[in-house]
Amino acid sequence: MRQLSFDDRLRSNTQQLRTKRRNLVWPAIRKRLKTHRRFICFFLSFASIALAAGIWLSQPGTISKVNNEFNSNVKTLSINFGLKVNNVYSEGRSKTSIPDLLEAIGIQRGDPILNFDAESAKDRVESLGWVKSAQITRKLPDNIHIKIIERRPFALWQNEGKIVLIDREGSVINDALTDVYSHLPIIVGKNARETAPILFQTIAEEPYLYERVVAAVRIGNRRWDIIFEGGIRVYLPEINMSKAWSRLASANLENNFFDSDVKVIDLRFPDRMILRINTNKIDNEKTT
Missing domain, CATH: 1.20.5 (Single alpha-helices involved in coiled-coils or other helix-helix interfaces)
Known part of the structure; x- marks a missing residue:
């Protein structure tokens, strides 16, 4: 127990x-x-x-084979269902030539629309000189839509003896239409095209002066000289260029430099404006 x-x-x-x-x-x-x-x-x-x-x-060759078979199937599917390119519509085109645009798109009427690579076509279209930006879309079953924004000519760039058309951002547009745009100002000098956007922004602030600009010369890759119609040359400063340009516009309202004997206007000093007179013209007037 x-x-x-x-x-x-x-x-x-x-x-x-x-x-x-x-x-x-x-x-x-x-x-x-x-x-x-x-x-x-x-x-x-x-x-x-x-x-x-x-x-x-x-x-070797497997991926390529699979890709080819896929593209072939897409092409067959597109044809069977009527998904073929029939029309190409463009919006915003003015200067860009139609043949260049169609060549850049890289597609023909009757091609399978599902095989169309809109992104690659966009890159090719934007490589055209006149085209600033582009949007390309497929509109099933058979339409391609292209919307482009074209560049606006602003000046002529002279480089190594060749003159080309550029826009306000300094991008090259064309080298075959310089005669048509011969009224635009010419820019020359080292790195003139690369530094032109800041200059263009400045001179456009005073339309009355800009309309009379004939050329802009890049000096020592530091600053600009502006040449007006009639031969007046303006020395712009390296810094505070916009302020100096405004000073010139105000002074011109009071003195009307374009109807005077002024040959050079030196704006490189912030506290004064130096004028040089065309003495040859004065001597000739005295002689006559």
Whole structure:
């Protein structure tokens, strides 16, 4: 006979709790292990397929073959469903020639519209001299829409004996139409085209003066000389060019330099304006 005690009762309760917990925990563990085994099997299967596909695609000519087959299927699908280019519409075109635009698009009537790469065509169109920006979209089933913004001629750039047309940002537009735009000012000098945008912004602030500008010469890659009609030459400063240009406009309202004997206007000093007179003209007038 075994003597009972409170310790025996505690041991009995503890064993019952352990058995109960074991009955609750093990099914959950077995279920989780089963799920993990399924995931591992799926992962190994996927990895095997990916490895096999990688080995297959690494074979010479495989990717090209797949791409050709895909393009062929797209072409067949486009033809069967009538998805062929029939019309090309343009918006904003004025100076850009139609043949150049169509050549840049690189598509012919009857080509599968699904094969048309609008982004590549956009890059080619924007490489045309007159085109500043372009938007190209496909309009199913058979239309291509082109919207372009053209550059505006602002000056002629003389470089190494060649004259080309440029816009206000200094971008080259064309080298074949300089006679048509011979009324525009000419810029010359080292890095003249690259630094021209700041100059153009400055001289455009005073339209009355800008209309009389014949040429702009880059001096020492530091500053500009402006030559007006009639031969007046203005020395602009290296810094605060816009302020000096405004001073010239104000002084001209009072003195009308374009109807005077002034030959040179030196604006390089912020506190004064130096004028040089055409003495030859004065001497000739005295002689007559």
